[in-house]
Amino acid sequence: MRKDDVAIIGAAGIFPGAADLAAFHTNLRSGRESVGMPGADRMRSSDDDPDVPYLAMGYLDRIDLFDHELFGLPRREAELMEPHQRLLALLTHQAIESAGYAPAALRGTDAAVLLAAIDPGAAAGGERDVESILGTSTAALAARLSYLFDLQGPALVVDTACSSGLSALGLAVGKLRAREVPLAVVGGVNLFPRLIRRADWIPMQGLESGDQHCRPFDAAADGLVAGEGGGIVLLKPLTDAVTDGDNVLAVLKGIAVNHNGFRAASMAAPSQLGQAKVMTDAWRDGQVDAGTIGYIECHGSGTPLGDVVEVEALRRAFAESGVTGRQCAISSVKANIGHLGNSAGIAGLFKVMSALRHGTHYPAANFSTPNPLIDFGGPVYVSTDDRPWQPENTPRRAGLSSWGLTGTNVHAVLEQPPAASRQPVSASGAEPLAERDAATATGQCTELVTVSAAALSALDRYRGLVAAFAERTDQPLRSVAHALNRGRDDHPYRIAVTAADTGELAARLRAATLPEEAAADAPRPVLLFSGDALIDDEVWARLCTDFPVPAECQGPETGSLGPAATLVVRQYGLCHVAESLGLTDVSLIGTGAGNLAVRAAR
Structure with a gap:
């Protein structure tokens, strides 16, 4: 364990064909492609014409549902929130709970929120009031979560195109390592609130698949296909996570971000040198032997040029690190669920976390014939079947790559979590x-x-x-x-x-029988100290035996006190008895000599 290691302690995600992470794992194991036409539930909940053919992509079933009461939001404000904001709020709530924390436990902390930017693409009915502006603004994505959960650290939205999600991850890791924040909420989502008509779509040559199937590293690869979904993770320094007894899902060992600069033919073109450099930088940052990396989740967009460049960059990075032999599996989740735009790296992160947790190499979807332009004679090979991943004498380690269309590259290296170092406590928290x-x-x-x-x-x-x-x-x-x-x-x-x-x-x-009504807020107790309400000697003696403060009040000099002074001493002691029993938020009222007890207790 290094002081720079960062733990992922909570996670929540939703992807095409997978409403939760268990279903996501099942789909990955079977090599399922969850790309197609919008389903019946999606069409019923949409304003789009159900009789028109739409573009095939990785769709979510419903993006219109939101429990505004859970977040204490007025219905009107929730209606003016763009679907991305609503989904991010829900995933953040789930991620916090998955870490074993009540959301209220994080309120008022300096936790940071760092999200991948999105393009909402729609305004709330054209209105220009504050609620509609904040409900559709990309700038409000992180701020919305910080406000809803009362997180008082930095709230940042990051835009590096397709690598935005992992760029946000890199910024979060830096802030955690520098101890600028104790916790970070990181993630992103991609949605298409307005469906794209097939007739309105013209694929970009060399970038988007003409038949709407993404085939990374395959001979038939002709581009990417879009997808919806996303996720949120909670990050904490690993040393803190172990001390706090958190459930560590994965460990971020190293991460690096760079730009291609003049190493690429154009700003949008991939660079073998830039990609290889960011990978070796990340491995160096994590102090990881490249020879121990057993899997790399590639950017793998399935474009004819991009796949070739990426594999060559991998070969170069491993060669520069002294790695030879066939030892590292590769694949891309984009073949399963599509390209999640600015949050594509977040989808890859969730796949890596699942592989590390379950000890599984997932089969690459839509892969049958290797691209003849790619040299697979080196250290990497495409994972073609579902098989156990149990390396000898080293923990499971994986790399994760994300390349932005604007030339920003990000690579991270992750490791399976360490063995549990703390004993769990009971539900009451009272005993091992x-x-x-x-x-x-x-x-x-x-x-x-x-x-x-x-x-x-x-x-x-x-x-x-x-x-x-x-x-x-x-x-x-x-x-x-x-x-x-x-x-x-x-x-x-x-x-x-x-x-x-x-x-x-x-x-x-x-x-269980459901309640007929909501539980009422507990009334605030009132303690009345009356100037003529004496506490008799027998009751006071029992209080002195059972509780410390009354005993401390009962000194030798109290025996010579008059009735009024005795009343004040005993009422003061009684107030502390009530506090020790849990009555901390109380109103104190006094009459006569009882006012002196109230003043002393305050």
Whole structure:
């Protein structure tokens, strides 16, 4: 573990054909291509003409749904938010929760938000008020998240064209290493709120595929195809993540950003020298032996020129690092889901994280015949099947590349997470779990599990999702309970159940009666110190035995105090008893001599 290593501790993503990361992994393992026409759900939720042929791409099923109540937003303000902003808010909420934190736990921190820029492409009904401007402004992407989650560090939107997502990642890593921020929210999304009619589309020669299939490194490759989706990750210095007991999903060892400059024939042309340099710079930054890198997620846009240049850059980078022999698999997620524009690197990041976690080399989609213009005789080869990735004597390590159309190149090197270094705690946080394992295994220990949502309908859906997760997870009940009890905000509509295992949890959540109304905010307690309300000697003696402050108040000199002074001392002690029992946010009112107790307690 190096002090410069950065941990990914939370992640949430959505991609064509994959509403969650488990489905994304399944699709990658099968080599599925999730590119096609917009589905029935998408057309029903769209204002576009359902009888018109549209451009094939990697579509999401729904981009119109948003729980504005979850974020405390007025409905009108949510309606004026562009779909990219809404999806980013949802993914950020999910990513924070996936890290085991309640969003409220991050409020007021100096966490940074760094996002890939997007082109919204639509205004909110042509209105020019503040809400509509902020709801559609690219400049407001990061600021929207910082405001919604009360994150008070830098809020930056990065635009380097296709490499924007990984450029944002590089900036975040730099800020975390310099200890400018304790945590960073990084990511991006790509959406097409207005569908593109097939008749209106003219493919750019050499860049976009004429038949709308992306085939990186294949002899039939003729360009890219567009895609929707994106993701958010939470980053923290690895040393802090280990100390805090965070669940580390992957480790960012090194990252580098450069520009082709005059090394390219034009600003938009790829450069073998520029790409090779940024890769070796990233490996050097991470102090990683290039010979230990077992996989590289390529930019792999499937263009005739781009693929050839990229593989030659890989060959050069490995050669300069002294690597020989056939040892590094390559592929590109763009063949599976399309090119996610400025967030393309984020999609690649999620694929790498999944491969590192599951120890799997995924098969390259749409690959059958190697491009004859590419020399695969060196250290890299296209991954063609789903097979285990278990290197000997070294952790799994992967490279990740993203090239911008404007010449900005980014490469990162990631590593599988270290073994857990801290023992988890129970859902109550009160005792080490190892001491409870035997009781849990025999069903002698139950956990209280709470589930809540901002609306009753959302609670009904959410408990179903939690129940489905509980049925399929291999995580112990204690971990599930801890995540739900400690890693979620408490919303107004709530249910709570007890269970001895995850199967019982699923059954009880489904059987639980939904509340008839939202939980009311707890009234603020009022402590009244009356000038004539004495605390008798027997009650005071018990308080002195059970609590420290009353005992401290009971000195030898108190025996000679008059009734009024005795009242003040005892009421002051009683106030601290209430505080020790959890009554911290209280109103204090006094009458007569009781006013002196109130003044002392404040």
